[in-house]
Amino acid sequence: MFRLITLAGAALLMAACATSTPYGPADGRGYGFSEQRIESNRYRITFRGNSVTSRETVENALLYRAAELTVELGYDYFVAIENDTEANKSYTTTSEPAFYGRYGYGYPFYRPYYGFPYYAYGWGWGQPYDSYTREVTRYSAVAYVAMFQGEKPADNPQAFNAREVMANLGPYVLGEPGQ
Numbered sequence: 246m247f248r249l250i251t252l253a254g255a256a257l258l259m260a261a262c263a264t265s266t267p268y269g270p271a272d273g274r275g276y277g278f279s280e281q282r283i284e285s286n287r288y289r290i291t292f293r294g295n296s297v298t299s300r301e302t303v304e305n306a307l308l309y310r311a312a313e314l315t316v317e318l319g320y321d322y323f324v325a326i327e328n329d330t331e332a333n334k335s336y337t338t339t340s341e342p343a344f345y346g347r348y349g350y351g352y353p354f355y356r357p358y359y360g361f362p363y364y365a366y367g368w369g370w371g372q373p374y375d376s377y378t379r380e381v382t383r384y385s386a387v388a389y390v391a392m393f394q395g396e397k398p399a400d401n402p403q404a405f406n407a408r409e410v411m412a413n414l415g416p417y418v419l420g421e422p423g424q
Contacts (some may be wrong), residue, residue, distance in 0.1 A: 266294040268306050268418050278310040286392045287326075288314060293385045300384045302417075304330055307386040309418040312410035315392045322397035324404045328388035338378045 271277040271293065280290045292307040307328075315323045397404040 263297055265302055266298040266306075268309070278306065280310070280314060283389070286318075286320065287389065288392070289387065289389050290314065291385065291387045294383060296381045296383050298384060300330060300332070303384040303386045305414050306418050307388055308405070308410055309414045311388060311390045312405065312407040312414070315390075315407035316411065318392060319394070320392035320407065321394050322404055322406050323390045323392045324401060326389045326391055326403070328386065330384060330386040333383045333385065335381050335383075336378050337381060 266276040269277050271279045271291075274295075276293050276295050276298075278290065278292045280288045282288055288311075290307060290311050292303050292310060294303040294306075311323050311325070315321070392407075397406050
């Protein structure tokens with residue numbers, strides 16, 4: 246019974262860890278947004294996501310933060326002077342399969358355990374097949390923005406109306422209900 250409770254707790258913990266980076270200031274690991282003032286109306290804004298945060302989510306959060314900061318500082322629009330998104334890839338290897346139990350006859354935690362007919366690569370064939378490598382990708386986006394008051398110039402495709410950006414991206418970034 247203790248083993249069952251322990252496994253259930255571990256499964257819940259893993260499920261809790263497998264969520265996208267929420268929109269908010271950077272946490273202790275650096276996931277989230279941060280900004281640095283460069284001049285009175287110019288900022289460098291960064292958003293870093295964890296390994297389950299998509300590139301699109303990271304870029305939307307960065308634009309949303311630029312718009313939010315623009316409004317907070319009393320400006321109406323911002324110009325994205327320079328922006329970039331970087332994919333940081335790493336690889337992790339484990340020497341045990343992700344699932345220790347096997348289908349078949351007998352108690353699944355005894356070794357050696359032969360789970361005929363459900364053999365598969367990485368699931369009970371023995372070394373080296375009981376190890377696997379997983380690619381982990383974390384996206385980071387950075388933008389240098391200049392903020393201005395008044396109406397945004399119609400001829401500048403890098404200029405964004407801050408309130409429109411917040412209205413359009415808010416449901417995606419903040420996860421507002423009904424959107």
